[in-house]
Amino acid sequence: MTVARRGLTPREYRQEIVDLVPRLPVAPRPLGRCVGLVLAEDVVSGVSLPPFDNSAMDGYAVRASDVAGASADQPVRLPVADDIPAGRVDVRPLAPGTTQRIMTGAPMPAGADAVVQVEHTDGGTDVVRIDVSVTERTHVRFSGEDVAVGTVVLRAGTVLHAPQLGLAAAIGVGELPVRRPPRVLVLSTGSELVAPGEPLPPGHIYESNSVFLAAAVQEIGGEATVLRFVPDDVDAFRSTIAAHAAEADLLITSGGVSAGAYEVVKDALDGHGVEFVRVAVQPGGPQGRGVFEGLPVVTLPGNPVSAALSFELFVRPALLTALGHTGVDRARTRAKTTVAMSSPSGRVQYRRGCHDAGQVEVVPVGGPGSHLLASFAASNCLIEIPAGVDRVEVGDEVDLVLLD
Numbered sequence: 271m272t273v274a275r276r277g278l279t280p281r282e283y284r285q286e287i288v289d290l291v292p293r294l295p296v297a298p299r300p301l302g303r304c305v306g307l308v309l310a311e312d313v314v315s316g317v318s319l320p321p322f323d324n325s326a327m328d329g330y331a332v333r334a335s336d337v338a339g340a341s342a343d344q345p346v347r348l349p350v351a352d353d354i355p356a357g358r359v360d361v362r363p364l365a366p367g368t369t370q371r372i373m374t375g376a377p378m379p380a381g382a383d384a385v386v387q388v389e390h391t392d393g394g395t396d397v398v399r400i401d402v403s404v405t406e407r408t409h410v411r412f413s414g415e416d417v418a419v420g421t422v423v424l425r426a427g428t429v430l431h432a433p434q435l436g437l438a439a440a441i442g443v444g445e446l447p448v449r450r451p452p453r454v455l456v457l458s459t460g461s462e463l464v465a466p467g468e469p470l471p472p473g474h475i476y477e478s479n480s481v482f483l484a485a486a487v488q489e490i491g492g493e494a495t496v497l498r499f500v501p502d503d504v505d506a507f508r509s510t511i512a513a514h515a516a517e518a519d520l521l522i523t524s525g526g527v528s529a530g531a532y533e534v535v536k537d538a539l540d541g542h543g544v545e546f547v548r549v550a551v552q553p554g555g556p557q558g559r560g561v562f563e564g565l566p567v568v569t570l571p572g573n574p575v576s577a578a579l580s581f582e583l584f585v586r587p588a589l590l591t592a593l594g595h596t597g598v599d600r601a602r603t604r605a606k607t608t609v610a611m612s613s614p615s616g617r618v619q620y621r622r623g624c625h626d627a628g629q630v631e632v633v634p635v636g637g638p639g640s641h642l643l644a645s646f647a648a649s650n651c652l653i654e655i656p657a658g659v660d661r662v663e664v665g666d667e668v669d670l671v672l673l674d
């Protein structure tokens with residue numbers, strides 16, 4: 271059995287997990303499947319936006335000088351020489367003293383320098399009465415005023431959300447180079463576990479870690495495959511992993527890593543590429559990580575809040591880094607606690623809390639116990655009590671990690 275090393279700090283352990291998960295390969299991906307992913311290369315526009323001068327309004331293309339001085343009392347009448355719907359390509363030049371009816375997005379005729387909105391006319395189709403004067407450029411959208419051809423429109427490292435994907439489509443790009451989503455296997459262990467929705471025999475509990483972990487993986491852009499959880503049986507555990515290892519980038523297990531007699535994860539992986547350690551954090555002390563038969567593995571403790579916090583502190587930054595994100599840290603702030611709290615000396619403790627933006631106080635939710643899942647679900651921040659602090663009093667300022 272591997273001898274446990276000295277307790278790692280959470281920061282040291284986080285770096286180990288970041289180093290464990292390889293950067294994902296870059297490949298072109300259809301826009302619709304890029305949501306939330308990170309652009310791997312700069313995107314240069316091959317077109318101008320707008321691609322040609324066009325009308326911003328339904329109305330009449332004019333020379334501004336032809337409608338100078340027009341008003342409701344002294345309208346100007348112009349012959350309507352043509353109709354220009356959007357998409358028309360054979361637009362004729364605008365002869366002086368005439369107008370052409372034009373639709374929003376339709377190309378401006380050569381010689382026209384402004385558009386009169388249809389609301390300021392009688393809508394005529396042979397001759398139109400124009401009730402306003404306009405200055406040059408009124409209601410015209412000029413080629414290249416949004417994007418000039420040849421410019422970088424999206425920088426490598428940009429997280430692709432709806433606006434960036436819409437822009438890519440607007441410049442005619444159908445695929446973007448991104449690091450593909452990590453494929454993460456999630457495996458819970460424990461003979462006491464029962465799937466939600468099934469009857470609950472005495473002495474059993476509903477399995478929740480895999481649901482949490484898969485959702486957390488998906489929330490940051492990963493693809494999670496939940497393996498049917500296995501009882502405390504080393505052979506069943508190993509064969510379950512072996513059957514899926516080739517199709518994954520990372521395996522996350524929960525449970526079976528502490529000091530009990532039936533620690534299936536530890537028994538199966540210890541000495542086979544995975545090392546088990548204590549991290550000076552609470553919850554989340556017993557941890558393991560390594561590479562088992564070519565597959566990076568992170569073994570989280572089974573208590574639901576321990577597993578959740580371990581994901582938050584260690585796995586989330588690693589997966590985000592693998593995806594190419596640079597800002598992987600949660601926003602932090604400080605606030606005064608409304609409740610006194612004690613903390614084990616020598617360990618960073620994370621309590622759960624509620625904090626509203628702009629408020630000076632944080633309200634701790636529930637106690638420190640790593641089984642208090644409802645308190646975790648009711649919180650929106652973690653209260654970080656440093657390793658050297660064993661008590662904070664009401665009104666003391668504490669560090670917060672903001673979870674949303």
Ligand SMILES: Nc1nc2c(c(=O)[nH]1)N[C@H]1C(S)=C(S)[C@@H](COP(=O)(O)OP(=O)(O)OC[C@H]3O[C@@H](n4cnc5c(N)ncnc54)[C@H](O)[C@@H]3O)O[C@H]1N2
Pocket residue numbers: 458459460462463475476477478479480524525526527528529530533553554555556570571572573574576640
């Ligand atoms: N003698 C010691 N006992 C324990 C120690 C220790 O250092 N010495 N550490 C404690 C700490 S801290 C933690 S955290 C847990 C970690 O234990 P395991 O990773 O071995 O997890 P299990 O024993 O399998 O389960 C712990 C707890 O969580 C429940 N659980 C497990 N998996 C799930 C799941 N998928 N869904 C919902 N609930 C789950 C399980 O029923 C247990 O109640 O060890 C302490 N003990």
Ligand code: MOO
Pocket residue numbers: 551552553554555556571573576577640
């Ligand atoms: O580390 Mo355990 O996670 O304190 O409950």
